[in-house]
Amino acid sequence: MPNFSIGVDLGGTNLRIAAVNQQGDLMEKVTLGTRVALGKDHVIHEMCDAIRLLAAKYRDGGALQGIGIGVPGIIDMKTGMLRESPNLPGWAESPVQAQIEGLLGTRVILENDANVAALGEKWLGAARDVDDMAMLTLGTGVGGGIVLKGRIWHGMTGMAGEFGHMTVEPEGPPCGCGNRGCLEQYASATAVVRMAKEAIASGRAPGLAKAASSDPEFNAKAIYNLAIQGEEEARKIFGRLGRALGICIANLVNAFNLNMYVVGGGVSSAWEAFSPFIFEELRQRSLVYAATAPAFLSGGEGASGHVGPEGSTKTIITRALLGSDAGLYGAAQLPMTIT
């Protein structure tokens, strides 16, 4: 029987725990709410109880390699301290890894959630045949992770992969980080809604205005639905999103010449609406892309799905394949690869 490990996706809302074996089979997944209001110790104890149950259940089948935990925040990889975590109030500057290790008596590896998502897509998803890749996660904000030679690239202080705050337009909309024109101001769900509201306020988007007035949620998904129905202003928003992503990815391609750039997160569901604009920008803005574009690959540029080893000297930009499970798989792989 293959050995296994436990991957945890510890989000600000959901707490998900999975047992995954070395072959990448998800044996069981448990989903709990993250009751952040009850405090860090409560959440950690609940999580550890669930991990213990899952580990006990599969222990006869193979050896437990350890626990990998993806957390939204900045982690000191040397000490396992969680330095900052806006979505987990009260958790900053605490030795989370040591606390969980103490409770479980098992090896625990803490890792940033965008990094484990990238690792998951590398292990079992869109990037499984490449060694060097970056993943951009388009959600409420825009996160990112980098995998070089099969391992997460942390950078000097664990802050690598802040693609959401790369400047796309020097005089663009202000961002919470203090900059203007960050990618996140164009390519996040928050930005999609903001751009729609701006269009409504300008008076040039009666279709969006009508939809917004009848839909109390009026979220990025609703705006995407309008775009695929052909609503012009909604389409323009996804055009801006795709162009901003294209500028950012072109810069990454020119700087680092990686094999693959994977676009994931909830907003990537709108891939059909924005991806043509990514490729348009890339062809104009990246001489490295122009020299390595996969024009002759089956499916061609922008094909969605798994790209095999025949693409190993082509620059591939594609959708993520594992959805919200990417982080669980990546977290589970951590104890299998890091020795």
Added chain:
Amino acid sequence: MPNFSIGVDLGGTNLRIAAVNQQGDLMEKVTLGTRVALGKDHVIHEMCDAIRLLAAKYRDGGALQGIGIGVPGIIDMKTGMLRESPNLPGWAESPVQAQIEGLLGTRVILENDANVAALGEKWLGAARDVDDMAMLTLGTGVGGGIVLKGRIWHGMTGMAGEFGHMTVEPEGPPCGCGNRGCLEQYASATAVVRMAKEAIASGRAPGLAKAASSDPEFNAKAIYNLAIQGEEEARKIFGRLGRALGICIANLVNAFNLNMYVVGGGVSSAWEAFSPFIFEELRQRSLVYAATAPAFLSGGEGASGHVGPEGSTKTIITRALLGSDAGLYGAAQLPMTIT
């Protein structure tokens, strides 16, 4: 006696050859012109003659480790083929490494010139105490090289480090690469002269106009001299240069969180005129920089010169230290480190 190797900087104008020992001492340097008009074979034979003489002279002192050659162009690192080289007309798609190895009977490593410059600064220059760094070379164009964990990062097809073609301003001036607003359109010697001519043509730069009419060369150095004399329009040009560099470096810092970014090349002589603007942009545009800026390091932000290991969790942006010898040192180190 320490072993030694021979480093070559094979440029479109100059051909420089140096014997360097393992401790990084430059034992002797020979400078020849690159007589490109006489063709590839002629240049290669002249170079090999000079290498043979130098190798024979120092052979009694230690073993020759091999020959490293920096070339302006794209190299297939697996085969040693020179794929493209605009400055060496007629050299494209030729097996340069194999040809030289055949003539010398010694191990030869061909490498891109911007990459060897980065490696030189990492070995003996500004970045000698860090493992992960990028170098931006501001010359006629803007080149770049990346060193990760002490080794050159080539990327998938050897094209990593094209910082000069990262987009800084999506609607900026057109670039020869087909894009608009590339860093090279702001931060190269060519761009400095172009910006000065634009200012003159607009009629708002009488000081520059006067200087240009009396100086048939009117190059980037002349414009820098005006800037340090306080000429307002000349100063603005270096302000634009620094801001563009700052945007580009901020993007690199946010994406890869490297320890050090070294600015070299002829235009870096104007460091005093443009560097304050780099740091201004960085502080605004990079949350990663804001969290890791070396405010308390001796010399502080923007200090020029060698930064010791105490800066190992700080993001350092600094001038190159080795000038045009960086590439010679880096080329010489190639046979010492690659096995």
